[in-house]
Amino acid sequence: MDKISSSEITPEHLFFSRRQLLVGAGLLVAGALAGGCGAGGPSPRAASSSAPPSSGSNQSSESLTSYEAVTGYNNFYEFSLEKEDVAALAKGFKTTPWTIEVGGMVNRPRTYGIEDILKTFAQEERIYRFRCVEAWSMVIPWTGFPLAKLLEEAEPAPGAKYVRFQTLFDPQRMAMQQDNSFDWPYIEGLRLDEAMHDLTLLATGLYGKPALPQNGAPIRLVVPWKYGFKSIKSIVKIDLVADMPVSFWMAASPDEYGFYSNVNPDVPHPRWPQSTERRIGELGRRRTMPFNGYAEQVASLYAGMDLRKNF
Numbered sequence: 001m002d003k004i005s006s007s008e009i010t011p012e013h014l015f016f017s018r019r020q021l022l023v024g025a026g027l028l029v030a031g032a033l034a035g036g037c038g039a040g041g042p043s044p045r046a047a048s049s050s051a052p053p054s055s056g057s058n059q060s061s062e063s064l065t066s067y068e069a070v071t072g073y074n075n076f077y078e079f080s081l082e083k084e085d086v087a088a089l090a091k092g093f094k095t096t097p098w099t100i101e102v103g104g105m106v107n108r109p110r111t112y113g114i115e116d117i118l119k120t121f122a123q124e125e126r127i128y129r130f131r132c133v134e135a136w137s138m139v140i141p142w143t144g145f146p147l148a149k150l151l152e153e154a155e156p157a158p159g160a161k162y163v164r165f166q167t168l169f170d171p172q173r174m175a176m177q178q179d180n181s182f183d184w185p186y187i188e189g190l191r192l193d194e195a196m197h198d199l200t201l202l203a204t205g206l207y208g209k210p211a212l213p214q215n216g217a218p219i220r221l222v223v224p225w226k227y228g229f230k231s232i233k234s235i236v237k238i239d240l241v242a243d244m245p246v247s248f249w250m251a252a253s254p255d256e257y258g259f260y261s262n263v264n265p266d267v268p269h270p271r272w273p274q275s276t277e278r279r280i281g282e283l284g285r286r287r288t289m290p291f292n293g294y295a296e297q298v299a300s301l302y303a304g305m306d307l308r309k310n311f
């Protein structure tokens with residue numbers, strides 16, 4: 001589970017042709033067509049769908065980031081502050097058994113084993129842009145399911161307004177958690193309507209394979225219109241709460257990291273601009289898009305809000 005041999009890795013050209021095959025067979029659901037944003041748009045794969053085939057037209061302008069880069073260039077502070085060291089240090093991290101406790105202000109609290117999650121929620125593929133606050137980006141084919149499905153099972157109680165997520169705390173296995181300069185465990189939060197949005201994914205794999213430890217196995221969040229640090233890894237607890245959670249990064253540096261953290265090229269980080277980004281594997285820089293290119297789907301969540309103040 002923790003290991004993947006190189007022969008198992010789907011080379012990108014095979015991955016693409018498999019995907020084109022599925023597109024040709026009409027297996028993409030309508031959401032993929034409505035989004036109309038190619039590689040960056042949601043591309044759920046659902047065998048039950050009878051949506052017409054998509055042309056897959058602007059795939060070529062945004063190629064998938066290589067598997068090697070996605071699994072070899074990681075931010076996961078529990079293991080290392082050095083992106084290139086995370087994979088080696090996380091190797092062998094055991095992700096079974098694993099439980100995810102869903103509770104707080106819900107009518108039906110439940111603790112899932114990771115195997116229950118995989119059985120209960122149909123896994124689909126979503127190809128999303130991923131934009132780190134450090135101004136690099138990737139395009140990643142995730143496997144997972146909408147967080148909304150899990151929250152619906154839990155039945156949010158009246159008064160629940162936010163969702164709080166927590167990473168495993170185990171300093172023996174995640175050595176950086178012995179370093180007291182951070183306030184462990186890693187915490188993240190979303191407003192309930194953000195959490196219920198169809199783009200918000202709980203990911204269990206990528207490139208058609210189970211996720212490796214460095215990518216947040218066995219289950220992590222992916223919120224494609226927000227900076228990557230919102231996409232918390234190796235989740236053990238999901239709580240519905242009344243008050244806005246204080247995230248790991250808000251606690252560490254409140255002037256630099258806000259609760260919303262929507263990708264916004266007009267609001268520079270205090271130490272660098274956010275107007276452009278380096279797409280891993282490409283030369284030069286790309287312009288960063290508002291909400292990371294998902295404005296059509298999510299901008300209405302923030303209608304009337306001052307996005308400079310609510311950064």
Ligand code: MTE
Binds near residue numbers: 167214216228231
């Ligand atoms: N989750 C935890 N628990 N710990 C972390 O250090 N880093 C975040 C996010 N989730 C982080 C985390 C940041 S800054 C980024 S950019 C993404 O994970 C990186 O995800 P990736 O390594 O899968 O690309």
